[in-house]
Amino acid sequence: MFVRFEKSIKNKFPFLIGKKLLIACSGGLDSVVLTHLTKKVNLEIALAHCNFSLRGKESDSDEMFVIGLANKLEIPVFAETFDTIKFAEEHQVSTQMAARNLRYTWFAEILNNFKYDYLLTAHHLDDDLETFFINLSRGTGINGLTGIPRINNKIIRPLLDFSREEILNYAKKNSLQWREDSSNKKTDYLRNRLRLEVLPQFKKTSGSLLKNFQKTQQNLQTSRNLIEDYMALIYNLVVTETNNSYKINIQKLKDLPHTEALLYELLNSFGFTEWDDVSDLLDAQTGKQVFSKTHRLLKNREELVLTEIPANVPSTEFLVSKSGIDSPIKLKIESSKYIGETEKNLIYVAADTLKFPLKIRKWRSGDNFQPFGMKGKKKLSKFFKDEKVAITDKENIWLLVSGGRIVWIIGYRMDDRFKITEDTKDILKISLIN
The missing domain is CATH 3.40.50.620 (HUPs)
Structure with missing residues (x-):
């Protein structure tokens, strides 16, 4: 030996x-x-x-x-x-x-x-x-x-x-x-x-059980290697990676033979056990979810979105000073003598419409605001639906709030009630720093 x-x-x-x-x-x-x-x-x-x-x-x-x-x-x-x-x-x-x-x-x-x-x-x-x-x-x-x-x-x-x-x-x-x-x-x-x-x-x-078992495992490992090579090609075809998630294109996956077997190979390392429920997501309504101990799989329109379940849920409300905030996101607030072009991560507001300290928080059911350029109010849930914001993306969106009113859905749209008018004397520039 x-x-x-x-x-x-x-x-x-x-x-x-x-x-x-x-x-x-x-x-x-x-x-x-x-x-x-x-x-x-x-x-x-x-x-x-x-x-x-x-x-x-x-x-x-x-x-x-x-x-x-x-x-x-x-x-x-x-x-x-x-x-x-x-x-x-x-x-x-x-x-x-x-x-x-x-x-x-x-x-x-x-x-x-x-x-x-x-x-x-x-x-x-x-x-x-x-x-x-x-x-x-x-x-x-x-x-x-x-x-x-x-x-x-x-x-x-x-x-x-x-x-x-x-x-x-x-x-x-x-x-x-x-x-x-x-x-x-x-x-x-x-x-x-x-x-x-x-x-x-x-x-x-069988006196040669162990010997035959070794041979069987060698054959299985060869098959495993072939599957891994094939799945590398499938992964590049149907999966898109983002910073916080993996997105599986359902239609592209369905166009391939052995769809459920491919889905298993894509997801088996993430701890899912209820595979019937996982495969049912392919034809489920948007919003349906399946959980493992560590991950969530969500049906969102024509995609399955895989995200990690955070170990701890942090506080979802933070005070913002007159100069801004550094964490959990970085906002910079500064005076401006003129109005520039509003961008995705930049807005200009009338200073006298704000009540400090401001707050940032996650959105809640029932939240509404008055989208810039509109007269009436709109529920955030309806706004997200119209903008086709994915459920997983909604969970990562922060709101800038003043006196209980939403100033800005950060990265998306500001509220019309805080816009610059002819009577505005002081202008504030608010930037999301990535």
């Missing part, structure tokens, strides 16, 4: 040579073997161990074992204890998800703070097979069937070509010691049931 591992490092992971590497080490068979192999090929390594406080003294013994292993091999070691149960309760997630979040957040901190280049994990071929069946049971696309990636940004998995049996035989042959996690014998979790009950029986029906 060592010869194959050394060859794999040279051929598949040459970028690891000469770098500082952090190994996620539980103290179990897989991570102990990975530690010994990387040490034997003279890679610069350190160990990182998470004590999740889930198995009492057993968890503490695992931690002491890893520290002892690092001392024996004369390599650095990091160990951290977490209150996983408390974290899970506070964040309303499962214990497994809590442990995962805590683990990878901490690993990222070590990489950053101590200047390590990559994190190595001990996932192997059997783990990959289990993941394949888990994803298959939940319903997945080709991405879920291509398995655990060998390289995922700074996370590297150099044992994915090796089976659990090979790893065990290597450990026994080299008289290595490791810790057994008692929770791995429980069948409470789907992965453990697959590992302990389902896959052993499956392997009995």
Whole structure:
């Protein structure tokens, strides 16, 4: 196994040579073997161990074992204890998800703070097979069937070509010691049931299961690569990027074969799960929306508009001084001796019509104003509709307000009641600075 591992490092992971590497080490068979192999090929390594406080003294013994292993091999070691149960309760997630979040957040901190280049994990071929069946049971696309990636940004998995049996035989042959996690014998979790009950029986029906599985994944990955190349062309054809959104041209998408499959490929990385609802947007009325945890997909006329959901909603009302405001947008207010040409981001108003301090805020249902050049009032909702302003754009529009009256729909239209007349003595120039 060592010869194959050394060859794999040279051929598949040459970028690891000469770098500082952090190994996620539980103290179990897989991570102990990975530690010994990387040490034997003279890679610069350190160990990182998470004590999740889930198995009492057993968890503490695992931690002491890893520290002892690092001392024996004369390599650095990091160990951290977490209150996983408390974290899970506070964040309303499962214990497994809590442990995962805590683990990878901490690993990222070590990489950053101590200047390590990559994190190595001990996932192997059997783990990959289990993941394949888990994803298959939940319903997945080709991405879920291509398995655990060998390289995922700074996370590297150099044992994915090796089976659990090979790893065990290597450990026994080299008289290595490791810790057994008692929770791995429980069948409470789907992965453990697959590992302990389902896959052993499956392997009995086919002695070359793992070999054939590897070949299948290689074929799937080839197909995945073809799809990605094709989707790059489709993306350029139907998607338009703006600063805050992606816009998918519905008609162009419908003109292509396999429309729903293309829509899935365009959007599957944004966390959507209700794919029937997503595809229904193609023929829905303007304003219909579908949400993932991180993004919103909106039907707006002949487009689907994808935007990120902001983590925090900021205050939507700010005071404006006589000289202007710098945040959240920048407005400059200054005296002017003459009236220039009004532009999209520039207006001239009669100073005596304003009541300071002014305010800027987002628009609200029921807002109305008197559009410049008109006699009567008009609701902003009607104005936006007539101007064909997209829903997502409306959410980013600010209003300049004086004494409760809208002075300017910033970037669009000013109110007629604040215009310059023959009686105006003082003129103010108000500019939106981009």
